[in-house]
Amino acid sequence: MNMQTKHTADITNAEESLAVQQAQSKFDSQAATDLAMQNTLLTPRFYTTDFDELDAIDVSPVRADWDQLIAEMEADPNKGHFKKNADWDTVDWDGMEPELKKEFIDFLISSCTAEFSGCVLYKEMKRRGSNADITKLFQLMARDEARHAGFINDALREAGVAVNLGFLTQKKKYTYFRPKFIYYATYLSEKIGYARYITIFRHLEAHPEHRFHPIFKWFEEWCGDEFRHGEAFALLMKTDPKLTAGKNVLWIKFFLTAVYATMYVRDHQRPAFHKALGVDPDWYAHEVFTKTSKLTEQIFPITLDIEHPRWQPTLEALQAANVQIAAGKKAGGFGGKLTELGGSLKAALAFVKLYTIPTVKHRVPESTRLEPAY
C-alpha cells in the first residue's frame, strides 16, 4: 500500500491515530472485484444512554490505576500487531470442508460485526460525553475495535466475502440502555472475550495441527486489548460502590447467567468449527467460565456456582429448548407455533433454574487491577 501519511502502526497517541485513520485515502485495485464478491451487510445497532450520568463519573478514587491503564492504552502495545506477516500462511478455502467453511465464515462475520458495533457504541459515547477521562477511554477503545474489525474484514476478503457498510443510509432506530447495564454487559463481554481467545490460543499452541486458519495466531495479543477494555470497565464500576452492591448484585447475577448461557448455546450450534479446532464445546465452556469467574472476582462480589449439580444438565436442557424453538420456526404453521412455544417455555424454565442456583460469595479485593495471566 502506498503511504503518504504516517501509518497507524507508527503512531503513539490516540488523537493522532484516529486522525490518520481518517486521513488515509488509498486505492486498491481489488476494489473493482469487490462487487463480484459475496456481499454481507453489517447491521450494527445504535444506542443512546444517559450521557449526563457518564459525564458525572469521577475517577479520582481509582486515579492511580486509571492513569496507568490509560497510559498503557495510549502507548498502544498492539499498534504493530494487526498486520499480516510471514506467519499468515495461505488458507486453502477451496479445500475446506463446506460445513466448516460455513461455520467459520459465520464466526468471522459475527466477530467483525461485534467489533464494529463496539466501535460504534464507544465512538458515540466519546462524541457525546464531555468528561475528559471518559471520552479519552472510549476513544482508545473505539480505535482498538475498529482495528480488530479491519483485521477480520481482511480475512473475510480472502475468503471472498465483502462486508457492506451501506447500513448507514438505512433508517435506523436508536434504543436506550442505562449506563450500568452497559458496564455490566460490556465488562463481561470483554472479559469473556479474553477468556475465549486465550483458551483457543493456548489449546492451539499445544495442538498446532488443529490450527486451520492463521488468524488464531493473532489471538494472544488480540485478547490483550479485550483484557484492557475489561480492566477499564472494572475501574469505572469501582468508582461507585453502589454498582456492585445491594439490589445490583441481582443484576450482576442476571448478566453472568445470561452471558454464560448464551455463550454455551451459541457454541453448541457450531459443531464443525469446534471439531476442526479439536475442542469439545462442553470442555471449552467450562474452561472459559472458570477463567471468567476468576477474573470477575476483581469487581463482582459473587460468582456463579458452575460446579453445582444443576448447572451442566440445565445448560444442556437450555440448548435442547433452543433447538426445539428453531425447529418450530422452521416447520411453521400452527404445529410449528406450538413447538416453538413449548421450546420457549422450556428455555425460560431452564433460565430460572440456572438463575436460582445459589452463588459463591467472596470479598472483593481493595485493588482492582489485574494482569493477563492465562
Added chain:
Amino acid sequence: MGLLTKDIERAPCTVEVSHCFESLHAHVRFNNGAVIYPGDEVKVHGPEIMAPFGQVVSEDREATIFRASKLEQLWTRLTGDFEVMELCEFSFSEEVTL
C-alpha cells in the same frame, strides 16, 4: 414533542466510512448539533455510501430525524434494557443451523 405526535426535522450530517485494513468503521455526525434521544429514528438520504477497500470516504449528506413521541421515548427507555445482551460478543450469529 407531543405525547403521541412525532416531529420530523432535517439535519445536515457528515458520514464517514473507513474500509481499510487498519480500521473498519463508519459514523454519522450531525453538523448542526442535533442530539438523538431514545426511540428517535435517523435516515441518511442519498445512495448507499460504499467505500472501496483501502479507502476512507467522507460525504456531507442530509438526514431526516424522526423524533419519537414522548410516549415512545418513555417506552424505549423502559424496554431498551431488555436488548442489552446484544452488546455481548459471542462471535457467532444467532442462527441455530446454518
